[in-house]
Amino acid sequence: MQNELEDDLQIKGKRLLSDIYQRCNVAIYEPASCEEALKDPKWKIAMGEEMSMIHKNKTWELVERPEDRKVIRVKWVFRIKLNANCSINKHKARLVIKGYAQIFGVDYSDTFAPVSRLYTIRLVLAVAAQNG
Structure with a gap:
């Protein structure tokens, strides 16, 4: 049993949880x-970086709210x-959508995200190319 533990410790990237707790006290x-x-x-700088990336990537644009729609709010994490x-x-700030405000049958199946991953x-381009 001791040899197995020593072998696991020799693998790069593996550490005992107790060692991590000692270092991160x-x-x-x-x-x-x-x-x-x-x-x-x-945190102000981190929030500014997040907003500048949102503007740089043109993630969303500000539009007038339709009268018959409810606004889904955002929050900072x-x-x-x-x-x-x-x-x-680093200090990391993310602006995220409060998706739990959606209503089943109205906008529940819609996905709202301020950031799209590469x-x-x-994947969308591959599926589009595959289907012509």
Whole structure:
């Protein structure tokens, strides 16, 4: 049993959970709301980077709201990304859709996302090419 444990430790990228906890004995604070995040300049920068990427990628455009439609709101999600040694790599802010506001039978099957992934675009193009 001991040899198996030692063999597992020699594989690159595998560590015991207890080793990770010893190295990462730090308290990490991630804001729960936009108001909390706006008090810290690091989170303001992260939010600015997210908004600039949304504008750069032309992810969405601002339009007038149709009278008969309900607006699906967005929220900010904040995460701290860590390096392998548990030091802070970057502050990451994401603007996400509150999809739980959708109504079954009306807009429930519609997918709303402020960011489309490259592999999703590739998949759609592959299916389109395959079907002529």
